[in-house]
Amino acid sequence: MAHDFLSIYPAKLLEYGLAVAYLLMFIPFWRYVQGGRAQEAVVPVTAPRPVARPAAVRAARPTAGWFQLPAGLHLHPGHTWARLENDGLIAVGVDDFAHKLVGPARVDLPALGERVLQGEAAFAMGDEDRTVPLLSPVDGTVVAVNAGVRDGKDGLEDPYGAGWLFKVKATRLAANLRQLLTDGPARHFLEDAGERLALRMSPEIAHVLQDGGTPIHGIAHALAGDEWERLAREHFLT
Structure with missing residues (x-):
């Protein structure tokens, strides 16, 4: 055992x-x-690099095509433009955005011989009751005004052509032009301004778009009513 x-x-x-x-x-x-x-757990995962949007994608913005801007213009952030003419003078006008925002019935232009300064109020436009000031894109002395626009005969249906406002003999043209936008940056500026406006008008979009989807002339009136002047000043920097 x-x-x-x-x-x-x-x-x-x-x-x-x-x-x-x-x-x-x-x-x-x-x-x-x-x-x-x-070792498998610590293998770094590389995030995909952001891909720049091609021009075709940028053009698909909701407001693309709302506001036109031809080549050869120098655009001020207050929605006025300057263009060098063949005679050496500088033509001044408002862009398509400003024209459609206010839909002016009246334009008050500077007098011949008056001196205008870049970034300072030089003229005004509005309806029969009130106007809003706009800034000059360049420095200079006024040597011509558009009588048709001033007298309300032609209006601003063609803001880049027959609707030019006045011409100046520039005194600091090179320095002035460096402060203005041209070509792609100018077009992007208008698109951005249109998008900001679209965000504001989304609840009232039916009131400010025509049947073809383009803005009416007088967006500020349709959106803000009696407060249209304040809305216009926000965009015109005045």
Whole structure:
């Protein structure tokens, strides 16, 4: 009986030895597996680089095409423009945005010989009751005014052509032009102005768009009613 009891020990020792050996073999294997997973977990993931929107995508903005701007103009952020004429004079006018925003029935132009300064009020336009001032895009002396616009005969249906407002003999043209926008930046400026206006008029969009989806002349009146002057001043920087 004592012999049988003692004979159990070799068998148990063998069993324990096998268990210990298994654990000793399993530990390196476990570390290997976990180490591989840790390496996988720390593999950096590179975020995709932002892709610049091509011109075609930018042109798909909601307000693209609402406000036109021909080439060769220098645009002031107050929505007036300057253009070098063949005779060396500078023609001044308002852009398509300003024209459609106010839909003017009256334009008050500077007098011949009057001196205008870039960034300062030089003329005004509005309805029969009130007008809002607009800023001159250049410095100079007024040498011609558009009598048709002044007398209300032709209006501003063609703000970049027959609807020019006055001409000046510029005194600091090179310095003035550096402060104005041309080409792509000028067009983007008009698009941005249109988008800001679209955000404001979204609840009333049916009142300010024609059947073809283009803005009516007199957006400020349609949006703000009697407060149209304040809305116009915000965009004209006056």
